[in-house]
Amino acid sequence: MPATVVVGTQWGDEGKGKFTDLVAKEMHMVVRYQGGHNAGHTIVVEGETFALQLVPSGVLYDHITPVIGNGVVVHPATLLAEVDMLTSRGIDCSRLRVSGNAHLIMPYHEELDTLTERWLGKNRLGTTKSGIGPTYADKATRVGLRVQDLLDAKIFREKLDIVLKEKNRIFAKVYNRLPVSADDIAGHYLDEYLPRMGPMIADTVSMVHEALDAGSNVLLEGAQATFLDLDHGTYPYVTSSNPVAGGACTGAGVGPRHIDRVIGVAKGYLTRVGSGPFPTEMHGEEADRLIEWAGEFGTVTGRRRRVGWFDVPMLRQAIRLNSISEVALAKIDKLDQFDVLKVCVAYEYEGKRYQYPPYHQSELHKVRPVYEELPGWRTDLSDAEQVEQLPDQARDFVKLISAEARIPIHLLGVGPSRHQFVHLS
Ligand code: GDP
Numbered sequence: 316m317p318a319t320v321v322v323g324t325q326w327g328d329e330g331k332g333k334f335t336d337l338v339a340k341e342m343h344m345v346v347r348y349q350g351g352h353n354a355g356h357t358i359v360v361e362g363e364t365f366a367l368q369l370v371p372s373g374v375l376y377d378h379i380t381p382v383i384g385n386g387v388v389v390h391p392a393t394l395l396a397e398v399d400m401l402t403s404r405g406i407d408c409s410r411l412r413v414s415g416n417a418h419l420i421m422p423y424h425e426e427l428d429t430l431t432e433r434w435l436g437k438n439r440l441g442t443t444k445s446g447i448g449p450t451y452a453d454k455a456t457r458v459g460l461r462v463q464d465l466l467d468a469k470i471f472r473e474k475l476d477i478v479l480k481e482k483n484r485i486f487a488k489v490y491n492r493l494p495v496s497a498d499d500i501a502g503h504y505l506d507e508y509l510p511r512m513g514p515m516i517a518d519t520v521s522m523v524h525e526a527l528d529a530g531s532n533v534l535l536e537g538a539q540a541t542f543l544d545l546d547h548g549t550y551p552y553v554t555s556s557n558p559v560a561g562g563a564c565t566g567a568g569v570g571p572r573h574i575d576r577v578i579g580v581a582k583g584y585l586t587r588v589g590s591g592p593f594p595t596e597m598h599g600e601e602a603d604r605l606i607e608w609a610g611e612f613g614t615v616t617g618r619r620r621r622v623g624w625f626d627v628p629m630l631r632q633a634i635r636l637n638s639i640s641e642v643a644l645a646k647i648d649k650l651d652q653f654d655v656l657k658v659c660v661a662y663e664y665e666g667k668r669y670q671y672p673p674y675h676q677s678e679l680h681k682v683r684p685v686y687e688e689l690p691g692w693r694t695d696l697s698d699a700e701q702v703e704q705l706p707d708q709a710r711d712f713v714k715l716i717s718a719e720a721r722i723p724i725h726l727l728g729v730g731p732s733r734h735q736f737v738h739l740s
């Protein structure tokens with residue numbers, strides 16, 4: 316069977332967790348393909364909220380094999396704490412598998428992330444300080460430690476000693492910090508984490524292909540989103556991996572011909588955590604109202620998210636970059652506070668109209684959004700189950716986005732719970 320990808324089309328927090336969980340019902344395996352514990356994916360089932368950072372969002376179903384792919388960077392303490400949290404709430408995590416090729420986030424990565432942000436001062440990126448950038452940097456410079464290194468204490472220790480020689484010089488000479496102790500790290504990783512992680516470590520590429528060959532449905536779950544992508548996002552205000560659907564190929568170990576469905580998750584408005592350009596950003600009372608009403612505070616860091624109106628040029632670009640076949644539109648219920656809704660259908664800059672974000676980012680900082688205005692619905696949508704139960708204004712809002720972006724919108728989120736969605740044919 317071909318695989319399906321779930322990918323964020325904005326700057327993250329679109330509702331990927333909720334829709335992954337929803338689609339996972341029909342799947343056999345869910346594979347996270349990039350990112351790390353910078354992600355926060357929320358699923359709400361029968362009033363219980365599960366906030367997941369590393370464990371794939373399919374874990375709540377007994378029939379799913381959750382897999383952490385090779386493209387992910389793994390923070391063992393977070394992974395194990397998450398497994399404990401799920402287990403204590405009655406979720407069986409025994410099927411969870413972690414790729415031996417995934418890279419390990421080490422304590423010095425976290426510290427470097429924090430120090431770099433501090434040194435950047437007002438130019439900081441606003442990272443989650445989870446060590447994501449430094450871990451992927453070490454992967455690229457080929458001094459990273461991988462999950463499989465845990466299985467060989469001698470190799471683990473050798474690699475750690477080599478990398479710490481350089482890191483400790485940086486800590487001492489650049490940051491005036493005390494050296495990091497290899498013994499301490501080895502103690503935690505080999506004595507504390509390995510006994511619990513060992514049984515999870517697997518050849519996940521073979522697992523994925525065996526599942527595909529057996530005709531099982533495989534879902535590839537992205538974290539972050541298209542405009543946080545290292546290559547295609549608003550660099551440098553991005554994460555250090557490739558959330559785009561292409562990243563699912565490298566991060567799970569499948570070729571593009573295995574993927575036949577790409578679900579782009581969008582929110583009915585935009586949010587962004589951290590710095591970077593944001594053409595449709597709202598300010599003042601309008602922004603405060605949406606942030607409070609929609610609870611736009613980071614799942615991981617608790618930071619207040621920036622908010623803005625729906626941006627079709629960004630969605631058009633996301634469709635191109637990911638080969639999106641359909642869109643799931645979340646949180647439209649949270650737009651019920653507005654008498655008038657705005658949808659950005661193009662940008663203008665120096666007399667030129669843009670259907671897609673301009674490739675030169677200096678222009679993206681200066682573009683003026685061209686808005687279409689629609690009447691709001693001012694009604695609670697959270698109980699809607701059928702399209703007929705939606706007010707005309709809500710249907711027109713969805714139709715406008717679908718027509719402008721030329722993409723079918725198949726699912727609408729009308730509340731955080733698993734059952735709060737409307738299927739559009
Ligand atoms: P993710 O990172 O893309 O998985 O999204 P997050 O979980 O970080 O943020 C989305 C937030 O919106 C979470 O609090 C979800 O429970 C919530 N949510 C998701 N879909 C809907 C929806 O359709 N309506 C409402 N009201 N909340 C939603």
Ligand code: IMO
Pocket residue numbers: 323326327328329353354355356440441442443444445446447448537538539540543552553554555587588589590614
């Ligand atoms: P999910 O999967 C929203 C943002 C950070 C920062 C930038 C780089 O829940 O959608 P990093 O720690 O990755 O080096 O930070 O990326 N960021 C996210 N924003 N949702 C996320 O994940 C994010 N993961 C990282 O706020 O601007």
Ligand code: MG
Pocket residue numbers: 327328329354355356357614
């Ligand atoms: Mg999130």
